[in-house]
Amino acid sequence: MIEYLNLKYTMKKQNTKLFISEIYLSLKPKSFSSLYYFFFIFSLIFIQSIKLYAQNPLYPHDRPTFFGIDETEVILYIPHGQFNLANANIKVWSREIGLIQHTTQISSAGNYGASILHIIPNSNFIAGDEIMISVSNIAYWGSGSNGDPYEPVNFTAVAPIENLTSAIFDTIGLGINLPPDARNFDYNFSSADFNNDGLSDIVYCYSTAYHNPTNILIFTQNGSGTFTQTTYINSAIRPSIDATPDLNNDGFPDLVVSQHQPDGLQIRLNNGNGTFGIEKYYYAPTNNYTNVNDIDNDGDLDIVTQGFINKSISIFKNNGDGTFQPKITISNTDNGGGLELSDLDKDGDQDIVYSGNYSLSLYENDGQANFTLSNVQSNLPFATRINSAIDLNDDSYPDLGFVTHNTNDLNIIYGDGNITNYSSSNFINVNTGNYMAGDLDGPM
DSSP, rough: OEEEEEEEEEEEEETEEEEEEEEEEEEEESSSHHHHHHHHHHHHHHHHHHHHHHOOSSSSSSOOOEEEOOSEEEEEEEEESSSTTTOOOEEEEEEETTEEOOOEEEEEETTTTTEEEEEEEEOOOOOOEEEHHHHHHEEEEOTTTTSEEHHHHHEEEEEEOOOOOOOOOOOOOOOOOOOTTSSSSSEEEEOOOSSSSSOOOEEEEEESTTSSOEEEEEEEEOOSSSSEEEEEEEEEEEEEEEEOSSSSSSSOOOEEEEEETTTTEEEBBBBBSOOOOOOOOOOOOTEEEEEEEOOTTTSEEEEEEEEEETEEEEEOOBBBOOBBBEEEEEEEEEEEEOOOOEESSSSSSSSEEEEEEEEEEEEEEEESSSSSEEEOOOOOOOOEEEEEESSSSSSSSSSEEEETTTEEEEEEEEEOOOOGGGOGOOOOOOOOOOOOOOSSSSSO
């Protein structure tokens, strides 16, 4: 019989995702008949490992999968060893600088004939920058296939901090003097490299009173640390700068501003030098929350907004040039209190999390921006607002963080890759007020 059987799995780990790359078995038989037991046990282990691999939602067979990111590359797992990038549409966006130029390399995954696709930016990612990746038209060559394309996929990740330093916070004067009335009523600001010179610029948006027009101030940073101001004014009221995405894929951040009276969005496209063209309006009723991502996986950034009083979601699909198709409306039954996009079921597209006064509604994306209501968590405390839909416990699945404002409680519902399994009966309560989520102490 078998004197001993030693089984060892060699695991690969990247961003807490594990898969079996090799199986080693060592056998010390006392007789020839023990070889029978060896092959019997080996067959069982091999079959089981294939089943686990096939069932692993992190590494499906029909599409590329996000595998990791560092300052020099994005890594995607490709299920087959032979594939064709000739017609591939791969887009990488930075929140800070817009569309990123890149090259690609292929290496072996050492795992059932799979491969690794390396997407390498021409310049390293900025630490802490939000990176969005859209991949479509990668064709695979396998048994019975004729260059059939994988399903298109979309991922969002944060470029990690590679060289950790001590955190020091200080007050630094920028030399920017705002107008005296710039904080009288509605105001907010953001930053991006609007002219692509490697320096962060600032956009400040405000109105001085309820019926007063919108003022957008662009402060372009000079090499000396000073700023040059450009002002844009229009008649819309109650403005808020929502995002600075690259909507027309020209490599320069554009402006997405929400407004009231008239309700909706105003889009200003970058002229390619840090200045902006005339605004274009898109109606979105009582717009409160706005998110930007490639929700139909076609290689351009779309816009999703939430209406408060009219209980709805407005979807604007990008035509590819920074203009948008007619609005698609999804109705809800609860007043809007927050909106997030995240791949809740890990199938390579962005799903919608809609929070209302008393509920959370989860809408599943079919990959082409057709959404189905798949999960409703009702009877939540009053004034529920979703704040984040990211992985908080390092298991690769998005978790839902929301605040209930009547009690100032932060609640977390952990995800497991199944959109129907998010349950308010399984949340933890942290007892805090409003919050923002991010990595404060570097890579885990």
